[in-house]
Amino acid sequence: MSTNSNNEQSGHNEGYNFAYLDEQTKRMIRRSLLKALSIPGYQVPFGSREMPLPYGWGTGGIQVTASVIGPKDRLKVIDQGADDTTNAVSIRRFFQMVADVATTEKVLEASIIQTRHRIPETPLNEGQIIVYQVPTPDPLSKIDPRESETRKMHAYAEYGVMQLTLYEDIARFGHIAKTYDYPVLVNGRHLMSPSPIPKFDNPKMQDNPAIQLYGAGREKRIYAIPPYTTVKSLDFDDHPFSMQSWSGCCSLCGSTTSYLDEVITDDSGGRIFVCSDTDYCNDRQAQLLCDEHSEVQT
Amino acid sequence: MIPAPKRALPPPLLSVNGVSRSYGKQLGCQDISFSVRPGEVLGIVGESGSGKSTLLACISGRLQPDTGSLVYDMKDRGPVDILALSEPERRRLARSEWGIVHQNPRDGLRMDFTAGGNVGERPMAIGARHYGNIRSEAQNWLEKVEIDLSRTDDKPKTFSGGMQQRLQIARNLVTRPRLVFMDEPTGGLDVSVQARLLDLLRGLVRELGIAAIIVTHDLAVVRLLADRLMVMQRGRVIEEGLTDQVLDDPHHPYTQLLVSSVLQA
Numbered sequence: 001m002s003t004n005s006n007n008e009q010s011g012h013n014e015g016y017n018f019a020y021l022d023e024q025t026k027r028m029i030r031r032s033l034l035k036a037l038s039i040p041g042y043q044v045p046f047g048s049r050e051m052p053l054p055y056g057w058g059t060g061g062i063q064v065t066a067s068v069i070g071p072k073d074r075l076k077v078i079d080q081g082a083d084d085t086t087n088a089v090s091i092r093r094f095f096q097m098v099a100d101v102a103t104t105e106k107v108l109e110a111s112i113i114q115t116r117h118r119i120p121e122t123p124l125n126e127g128q129i130i131v132y133q134v135p136t137p138d139p140l141s142k143i144d145p146r147e148s149e150t151r152k153m154h155a156y157a158e159y160g161v162m163q164l165t166l167y168e169d170i171a172r173f174g175h176i177a178k179t180y181d182y183p184v185l186v187n188g189r190h191l192m193s194p195s196p197i198p199k200f201d202n203p204k205m206q207d208n209p210a211i212q213l214y215g216a217g218r219e220k221r222i223y224a225i226p227p228y229t230t231v232k233s234l235d236f237d238d239h240p241f242s243m244q245s246w247s248g249c250c251s252l253c254g255s256t257t258s259y260l261d262e263v264i265t266d267d268s269g270g271r272i273f274v275c276s277d278t279d280y281c282n283d284r285q286a287q288l289l290c291d292e293h294s295e296v297q298t
Numbered sequence: 299m300i301p302a303p304k305r306a307l308p309p310p311l312l313s314v315n316g317v318s319r320s321y322g323k324q325l326g327c328q329d330i331s332f333s334v335r336p337g338e339v340l341g342i343v344g345e346s347g348s349g350k351s352t353l354l355a356c357i358s359g360r361l362q363p364d365t366g367s368l369v370y371d372m373k374d375r376g377p378v379d380i381l382a383l384s385e386p387e388r389r390r391l392a393r394s395e396w397g398i399v400h401q402n403p404r405d406g407l408r409m410d411f412t413a414g415g416n417v418g419e420r421p422m423a424i425g426a427r428h429y430g431n432i433r434s435e436a437q438n439w440l441e442k443v444e445i446d447l448s449r450t451d452d453k454p455k456t457f458s459g460g461m462q463q464r465l466q467i468a469r470n471l472v473t474r475p476r477l478v479f480m481d482e483p484t485g486g487l488d489v490s491v492q493a494r495l496l497d498l499l500r501g502l503v504r505e506l507g508i509a510a511i512i513v514t515h516d517l518a519v520v521r522l523l524a525d526r527l528m529v530m531q532r533g534r535v536i537e538e539g540l541t542d543q544v545l546d547d548p549h550h551p552y553t554q555l556l557v558s559s560v561l562q563a
Contacts, residue, residue, distance in 0.1 A: 156386035158423065164422060172412075236427055236428060237427050
């Protein structure tokens with residue numbers, strides 16, 4: 001990363017420092033990241049900067065990505081699992097412009113993946129970094145709006161109240177109805193909001209070989225999960241954690257194990273279910289085509 | 299007549315020595331010492347502004363006294379100086395061995411969570427993780443404080459004042475604390491509701507052998523509940539003794555005034 005300090009001799013916009021943020025800001029964010037990695041799940045305050053897009057569009061994630069990205073990195077950006085949605089496209093273009101880095105849609109080719117709402121279906125590897133955009137970093141803020149109090153609750157590991165929100169769900173609906181942003185306990189110590197990923201993705205955080213970084217721009221917090229860390233979703237002994245499941249399969253690739261989105265196809269109630277992870281789905285479709293071809297040939 | 303064998307008194311559960319607290323020049327409470335033994339109910343009465351609530355906040359660990367010491371006999375560690383405990387230890391003590399019943403139920407309840415959840419919070423805070431057990435324990439306590447089980451999943455904001463206060467009591471007693479602090483537990487309730495609440499409290503305190511410190515300005519409350527009584531005026535204790543003794547034969551002129559100003563029905 002030391003080579004970042006001056007603009008590389010390349011075709012990107014000369015008006016900006018490499019990756020938009022100035023070097024001192026990146027340094028400050030990297031310090032916060034190091035602290036966050038040493039205390040898994042702990043929310044580290046940082047001096048979040050004004051970014052050229054509104055809060056809630058991924059300013060936290062962009063600042064984290066800007067601080068860890070180097071000229072040799074290859075970036076993938078996903079929004080709701082897809083590479084071609086507005087937010088993903090504009091953030092990818094942003095980094096192409098200010099950092100001139102290579103981008104990709106393939107999980108295995110990417111060294112940094114910035115994500116909103118999903119963890120890719122393809123398992124991540126060592127050496128990869130996944131950056132989450134976080135709207136509300138503190139899961140306790142809904143229970144006690146006083147930050148002076150929630151900080152103490154985190155400091156003293158007083159997490160019984162979080163269980164209360166799950167209790168309320170079971171009392172009302174008969175099961176834990178929380179489907180996204182499902183609270184987890186990291187490394188057996190810190191309660192953490194996994195950002196609004198579906199709880200379907202929660203088990204992927206457990207013992208993940210990649211570095212997981214979380215940035216909340218408006219709330220000015222950074223937290224992280226180092227590789228191979230225990231991440232446990234909260235539950236009750238008699239109501240264990242469970243993921244969403246679907247009766248059908250993806251209409252495009254036939255996957256029965258991925259997270260499916262419901263897509264309305266016409267005005268008369270027609271609908272299909274398709275993988276939310278477009279890269280995964282495309283790969284599988286290509287694979288299916290290949291298999292068909294080879295069958296025809298033999 | 300055979301003299302009853304002398305029983306050794308159990309060691310005090312909480313001893314308060316020379317506690318003072320002032321707010322700048324404004325006096326809160328001054329040089330207060332007393333002790334509470336297991337299972338004993340102590341009443342603290344006095345007019346508004348006499349320092350009762352300051353004293354209660356000091357001894358329940360919510361307010362740091364300027365001087366004095368508080369020694370509490372912890373279940374597993376024996377007598378400890380509460381003021382020397384670290385904050386997490388003090389908070390753990392407060393949610394496992396103590397209970398605090400606030401005057402205003404809204405201060406002590408989570409108004410956005412159901413009644414069952416309110417009662418279940420303390421067991422969960424000390425590690426209960428079995429939904430079925432937590433719920434049956436909560437319902438067990440709702441029954442004890444005479445709240446209809448059909449209201450288990452209703453929020454306390456739909457409850458009457460008396461029900462809210464009873465719910466607050468259930469929420470505190472569910473983990474079987476050894477010491478309960480009550481600040482005007484019957485304040486703001488009408489007389490018939492007060493009487494039922496007092497009846498209930500008396501039964502529970504006796505049944506569970508809980509020690510309690512009750513702060514109130516209502517002499518009827520202490521008459522019914524308290525074994526011993528302290529009378530406060532301008533931040534000091536001016537008279538103390540057995541409840542009946544103090545109320546029937548008050549010595550200090552202020553206590554005499556207090557007792558005589560109660561209307562006899």
